[in-house]
Amino acid sequence: MLAEDLAPAEAPPRPRSDDACELTILMPCLNEAETLAVCIDKAMGFLARSGTVGEVLIADNGSTDGSPEIARALGARVVAVPEKGYGAALSGGIAAARGRYVVMGDADDSYDFANLDAFLAELRAGRQLVMGNRFRGGIAPGAMPPLHRWLGNPVLSFIGRLLFRSPCGDFHCGLRGFDRQAMLDLKLHTTGMEFASEMVVKATLHRLSIAEVPTTLSPDGRSRPPHLRSWRDGWRHLRFLLMFSPRWLFLYPGLALLLLGTAGLLALLAGPLRIGGTTFDVHSMLVSSLAILVGAQAVTFCVLAREYAVANGLLPADEGGTLGIERLSLEGWLIAGGVLAAAGLAAIATAVTVWAGRDFGPLEGSAVLRLVIPGVTAAALGVQLVFSGFFRSIVKLRAR
Incomplete structure (x- = not known):
């Protein structure tokens, strides 16, 4: 035509x-x-x-x-x-x-x-x-x-x-x-x-x-x-x-992993756990540790993603919060991270002391791993919070 x-x-x-x-x-x-x-x-x-x-x-x-x-x-x-x-x-x-x-x-x-x-x-x-x-x-x-x-x-x-x-x-x-x-x-x-x-x-x-x-x-x-x-x-x-939904993409899956991992780690601290015909031991603690680290990272991603989105006008400033975490100052993040890292290092130091008591020889059993796994988890989580706190402050500085 x-x-x-x-x-x-x-x-x-x-x-x-x-x-x-x-x-x-x-x-x-x-x-x-x-x-x-x-x-x-x-x-x-x-x-x-x-x-x-x-x-x-x-x-x-x-x-x-x-x-x-x-x-x-x-x-x-x-x-x-x-x-x-x-x-x-x-x-x-x-x-x-x-x-x-x-x-x-x-x-x-x-x-x-x-x-x-x-x-x-x-x-x-x-x-x-x-x-x-x-x-x-x-x-x-x-x-x-x-x-x-x-x-x-x-x-x-x-x-x-x-x-x-x-x-x-x-x-x-x-x-x-x-x-x-x-x-x-x-x-x-x-x-x-x-x-x-x-x-x-x-x-x-x-x-x-x-x-x-x-x-x-x-x-x-x-x-x-x-x-x-x-x-x-x-x-x-x-x-x-x-x-456009950091809460559904990061926060809710992260909280689920964080809670499940923490429950698993705490349940196995005292010793193996037998449920029915299945025994959960230090190997399950490692999986719980992974869930905690990934879950905590997802939660911090939610905070950082939301801060970035608000700073760039992608989300409104009043579009919900993240369990009050967004109200923490940089110093709050540093204190929380420092406490966790210190607790983790203390647990690792205790494990090293036990190892030294055995002349740094082979370690049998799972007693030391019950110290090392939570210690490594807490230390890694603390360092992650410190770095995330600084990164969030950079984003907020750009917004201001």
């Missing part, structure tokens, strides 16, 4: 200034010539029917099939976004939008741009993010692959609700509206498909007012495969969700 064969749809009144533009309907575009025209027609039709002063904005990500020319011929505004990626295109479009509100959606004719009334009504009511929910609105046969419908979207949406207490039931619906300034204030930075998750996660963490409205999903009208790659992009979404 050539641009000259397309007649512009009836367009809404052009705003006299950016301040007069209420709504921008934003579509990221990369070679969408097959479906772009019908999407623009529907969007223009909605603006005209609803009497909304707005614009249709195409964020072109390097199309080579004439998509920008088609968009301009139909009265849409086109902004070129040279940085590749779904998120990059949307970020460029949001920055260039003139509307107070933005409704974004894919330009593949899978979303109905002619029926945005519910989105606009929620935005006008003060909502700062309005998500479409395809599971509530209806998914047409063939519109969503079974892997996405029954596994990918439900699982990732459940993880998002669990990790961040988000109210959204469809994390990855591509049709959503938002207050443009509120979204700019979130400083979204991902460039790929995980941009959809970043928007919801940050909106939740910053306590934006969020609503969901039912929306429909139709089979897209393109003859080529979609840009989405199921496993690659699914992993990118999951990776993003975990990285």
Whole structure:
């Protein structure tokens, strides 16, 4: 289809200034010539029917099939976004939008741009993010692959609700509206498909007012495969969700290992422990020691990761704490680490004394190991806390 064969749809009144533009309907575009025209027609039709002063904005990500020319011929505004990626295109479009509100959606004719009334009504009511929910609105046969419908979207949406207490039931619906300034204030930075998750996660963490409205999903009208790659992009979404939740990624697994390891070590200090037909001895103490060290490291990683994220504006400063550890000063970390290291060295020194009493000869039995293993664990843990305390102070110094 050539641009000259397309007649512009009836367009809404052009705003006299950016301040007069209420709504921008934003579509990221990369070679969408097959479906772009019908999407623009529907969007223009909605603006005209609803009497909304707005614009249709195409964020072109390097199309080579004439998509920008088609968009301009139909009265849409086109902004070129040279940085590749779904998120990059949307970020460029949001920055260039003139509307107070933005409704974004894919330009593949899978979303109905002619029926945005519910989105606009929620935005006008003060909502700062309005998500479409395809599971509530209806998914047409063939519109969503079974892997996405029954596994990918439900699982990732459940993880998002669990990790961040988000109210959204469809994390990855591509049709959503938002207050443009509120979204700019979130400083979204991902460039790929995980941009959809970043928007919801940050909106939740910053306590934006969020609503969901039912929306429909139709089979897209393109003859080529979609840009989405199921496993690659699914992993990118999951990776993003975990990285933005230090508590679930580091703290909770670390605490579990720390508690289990400590319980095991204490239970075996006095001697072997027999449970049923199984005897646990110093070898199990070594495993418990490993659990303690890895668990403590994970907990300190949570503190450090959160400090870094807050310092760089990735997480809000009031996004939960880490068992009060974040309130400890550098001196607190040094004292705790020093006490543990000293206790560990004392246990090791006691073991060396016992060895010396045997003329540094071969040691039989497990009595000395019951001193050495806790001693080495405490000493290593103390040194780890000292180094982590200094590293955390460096991060906080940069933030100040």
